[in-house]
Structures are given as C-alpha cells and as structure tokens.
Amino acid sequence: MKRPIQLLIADDIRTQIESGALPPGAALPAIHELAERWSCSVGSARTAITLLREQGLISGGRGKPLMVRTQHRRAIRDSARHQLEKDLVRRPLEERAPVGTSELETGTSIHSVKFDCTYDVIRATTNIADRFKIPAGAKVLRRMYQTTDPDTGSWLARSVSHIPVELIRSNPDLMDASNEPWPGGTQHQLSTVGIEIARIVDEVTAQMPTTVDRQRWDLEGGVPLLRNLRTSIDTAGRVVELSDATYPADRTLLRFTTPLQPWSQ
Amino acid sequence: MKRPIQLLIADDIRTQIESGALPPGAALPAIHELAERWSCSVGSARTAITLLREQGLISGGRGKPLMVRTQHRRAIRDSARHQLEKDLVRRPLEERAPVGTSELETGTSIHSVKFDCTYDVIRATTNIADRFKIPAGAKVLRRMYQTTDPDTGSWLARSVSHIPVELIRSNPDLMDASNEPWPGGTQHQLSTVGIEIARIVDEVTAQMPTTVDRQRWDLEGGVPLLRNLRTSIDTAGRVVELSDATYPADRTLLRFTTPLQPWSQ
DNA sequence: GAGTGGTCTAGACCACTGT
DNA sequence: CAGTGGTCTAGACCACTCC
Numbered sequence: 001m002k003r004p005i006q007l008l009i010a011d012d013i014r015t016q017i018e019s020g021a022l023p024p025g026a027a028l029p030a031i032h033e034l035a036e037r038w039s040c041s042v043g044s045a046r047t048a049i050t051l052l053r054e055q056g057l058i059s060g061g062r063g064k065p066l067m068v069r070t071q072h073r074r075a076i077r078d079s080a081r082h083q084l085e086k087d088l089v090r091r092p093l094e095e096r097a098p099v100g101t102s103e104l105e106t107g108t109s110i111h112s113v114k115f116d117c118t119y120d121v122i123r124a125t126t127n128i129a130d131r132f133k134i135p136a137g138a139k140v141l142r143r144m145y146q147t148t149d150p151d152t153g154s155w156l157a158r159s160v161s162h163i164p165v166e167l168i169r170s171n172p173d174l175m176d177a178s179n180e181p182w183p184g185g186t187q188h189q190l191s192t193v194g195i196e197i198a199r200i201v202d203e204v205t206a207q208m209p210t211t212v213d214r215q216r217w218d219l220e221g222g223v224p225l226l227r228n229l230r231t232s233i234d235t236a237g238r239v240v241e242l243s244d245a246t247y248p249a250d251r252t253l254l255r256f257t258t259p260l261q262p263w264s265q
Numbered sequence: 266m267k268r269p270i271q272l273l274i275a276d277d278i279r280t281q282i283e284s285g286a287l288p289p290g291a292a293l294p295a296i297h298e299l300a301e302r303w304s305c306s307v308g309s310a311r312t313a314i315t316l317l318r319e320q321g322l323i324s325g326g327r328g329k330p331l332m333v334r335t336q337h338r339r340a341i342r343d344s345a346r347h348q349l350e351k352d353l354v355r356r357p358l359e360e361r362a363p364v365g366t367s368e369l370e371t372g373t374s375i376h377s378v379k380f381d382c383t384y385d386v387i388r389a390t391t392n393i394a395d396r397f398k399i400p401a402g403a404k405v406l407r408r409m410y411q412t413t414d415p416d417t418g419s420w421l422a423r424s425v426s427h428i429p430v431e432l433i434r435s436n437p438d439l440m441d442a443s444n445e446p447w448p449g450g451t452q453h454q455l456s457t458v459g460i461e462i463a464r465i466v467d468e469v470t471a472q473m474p475t476t477v478d479r480q481r482w483d484l485e486g487g488v489p490l491l492r493n494l495r496t497s498i499d500t501a502g503r504v505v506e507l508s509d510a511t512y513p514a515d516r517t518l519l520r521f522t523t524p525l526q527p528w529s530q
Numbered sequence: 531g532a533g534t535g536g537t538c539t540a541g542a543c544c545a546c547t548g549t
Numbered sequence: 550c551a552g553t554g555g556t557c558t559a560g561a562c563c564a565c566t567c568c
Contacts, residue, residue: 004536061546062547
C-alpha cells in the first residue's frame, strides 16, 4: 500500500489548502523547492501540481506563480424561470420584451456580450425522434444559441434546441432566426401555434470537457461541464421541445424548486 | 499557434472515438506505437493518454490494455420522489415500510449493499446557521448516510443531513440512529413533530474529486462528482432540513420536474 | 516470461512574467 | 535580465496481466 510520491505531495498540499494554511490566492512553493523538500525529481513534483490542477484546486503557471484557486461567483439558473416565462405568455408585448432568449443570460457579467443564434432545419436522428415519438428522419427545427465574450472569444453559455417542424408549421415567423431574441422566449413562441407547456423536465449530468471544449470555454483545468437536457411537455402530453444546455460548473449553480401538494385533510 | 504534440495525439484519438472509428470497448494502439507513429518520445505519447483519461474517454492500463471507455448505466434520481414520500406520510406503516432511507438507493445494483448511518449533535457552523436562520453555535442534529459496496468497500452514495435540534426535541426517537432506516423517510420523521414540508429546493453543482475522493468512490479518471444541496422548507416558511448529497457523475442522472400552472382563462 | 502501462529520474529547451 | 513553469526526451525500473 505504498503511494506514489506525486500523490503524497499532492495530498499534502491539498490538506494545507483544506485546513486553511494555504488560503485562496496564496502562492505555492516553487516546484524545484517542492522537489528539494521531498527529495524527488522536479518532474515528479510537477506531476503533483498537474494532479492538483486537474482537481480544480490551483491555478496560475506560465510565468505567473502557482496559486490556490479562488472560487468563482456562481450564476444561478433557477427553474422558477419556467413558470415566470409562462406567466408572461399572456401579457402584452411591453412586458415580455425585456425577458430575452430563455436560458442564456450569463448572470455574472455586466459588460456587453455577443449573442449568436443559428436556425436550421435538419432530419431527426433516431435519438431525437424517439424522444419526440416521431419517425426518424422527420424534419425538426434546430436552434443553436451561444453567448460569447467579445474580448476573449470564449463561450459563456450555449444551448441547442429542437422542435418538430410539424408542430410549428402554421407560423413561419418561428422558423426565422432574424426574429431573435423573441420577446418572452420559447414558451411565447409556442403559444403562437396554440401550444401550452404543462411541465418541464430537466435532466442533469456532468462530464469533463475535451481539450477543444476547454479552449472554447476558456476553462481552467479540473472544471467539469454541467449538461442540462430539458424536455418541454404540453398539455396534451406531447414532447414539444428538447433543449440541451451546457454550463461551466465552476461558475454555475442549477436550482430546482419542487412544490409539494398539501396534506389532504 | 502551435499546439503541443500531446494535444495533437489526444485530439486525433478523441476524433476517432467521436467518429466511431474507435467504438467503446475497442483497444487503443500501444503507447510505443503511438510514439513511433507521431515520431515523439513515449513520455509524450503517455501524456496524451493521461489527458484522455482525465477527459473520461479511456480506461484500462495496469497490465490491461487501454480501451475506449464504455458508458455506465445511469441511476436516475428523480425529484418526483419528494412528492411520493410526502404522499406516504399519512399512510399506514405497512405502506411506508418499503420506502427506505430517502435518497440513498443505488438504483443500479441488485446485490446487497452495506448501509451505514451515523447520528450526532453538533454546533451549527456559521454557514449552516445562516441557512436555518438560527444563531451560530446552536445545536443541530447531523445524520450521515452512506452505502458502500461490501466487496470493494467503495462508496456508492453518501449524504449528510442537518436538522436544528430545537425543531425535533419533542420526539426523542428522531435523535436515535438505531431507528434507521425509518419507514417513510425524513418527511415522515418530521411529521411526527408536526412539521409539513411545503417545498424542496435542490441546488446542483459539480466538482472534480480529490485523490482521496477518487479512492473512496473507486472512480476512474475524468469522472466529476455531482453535489446536490437540498433545502426543505415547511408550510410556515422555515428551513427545517439541509441535506448535502454526492453522486458520481458517470453513474447518475438527476431529474427534476417543474409542473406549470395552467393559463388563466 | 513477454508485453503492457505506471512511476521516476536528469536534463535540455522554450515561453512567459516580472524587474 | 533572472526566474518561473511547460514541453519534451531517453532511459531505468516496477507492477500487472495474460499466455
């Protein structure tokens, strides 16, 4: 049961971080010092640092000193918004207008962001078709939303939405990307073709970003991506929209409120 | 804009995996072959493999060949359970009995698991106290639940719950761990002191496990941990329970259903 | 035993940051 | 410029699995 040096070093530093001996923002000892202190090669000490970075505990490097990572402020994405959007559907345009495109506000940033949105019509994959209970290959509208930081070009939020074309054929405006951002969001869009959403199911998992994901999102090491698959079901029980959103886990908190029926008397 | 060899190799393999050229379960080329093919040192090729493992794409090693990781079956943790538990509160013992300790069923495993649970009374940290709106240092009951695989000793699920002692003082049975698993779960427990839960707020984030977390959960590389902070609020608007659950992201899917009020006529 | 991947070393070289 | 960390190499040695 002998553990490699790298783990010993990494765990020692982690313990110091957790105990508060190394507070967030504190500089770590230089790598060659670590190597000396543990009498190992600098390569092994460096590996320990790499491990800690993958655990999301430290940042820096590249000329800048290594330091204990500071926590990001987390943008809250609240499921209460679903009801909020629904309440606005029957309200006049002036009230709806400020409520922009569904789930894509970044929450944290005050300075301007670049908002992109692409519409196209594709053939449903078997996966998508199964969820909608439509034949595979049927036409679906795919909408890709994306907010980017205009300075760095890195993604801030991103989601892909699918809607069967059959459901919205009666209102061509819904297939036109130039109408975005649509005042009141997706629920109002669907209301124009007589669709009322009865409930929304959010399914959440997390996964590690690939190297290209890391670049696009401008992520530090050790930051997972949260994935939220949202299924909107209308009053007739049909699945009418699927949305697949991705958020960086270090800046995001997903909040879901479950109201409970009162005890029967 | 020249990218390191390790990233080139890693991205090449990742592309092959995503395109299906390397299906799940397929063996990867040996590291020394990669090194030869890309004319780099085995060290660099190995680093590429390490990167892919941290992205959750490959598994194996240690004598076993490296292979494309196969997806785990995901246990679904559904917020519908909150209402289900509430409905049972007013039902007779026989119906409640099979509904075990709240959120700790593993879902996937058929074979027996070891269930542990520890009760103790501690002083509220400022963090906990703030949430309950009680003075810091007030007594809270802390319950730690833990299911482990008896064969490997690795964790399958784990959660920590806090309840202010003040709220449950009138029923000493609630402070006694030997009554677990309590038929009907926490909502029934609280009902014995007259508390009715009105709504439950789940807050979800993800983070990477530390090296010791990895060991305890028996996780492969590149698997984040999902954290679910659950706040239970009673009909008087008081926060009556806080629960902090952790799940391995590769085996877990969190599902939240938001019912929406019908349009007013 | 052969072959695999994992740990570890010593050292060269580059990129970046600060003074 | 000095000092930092990041990339990369060549090679020794160990642990493990499979035949």
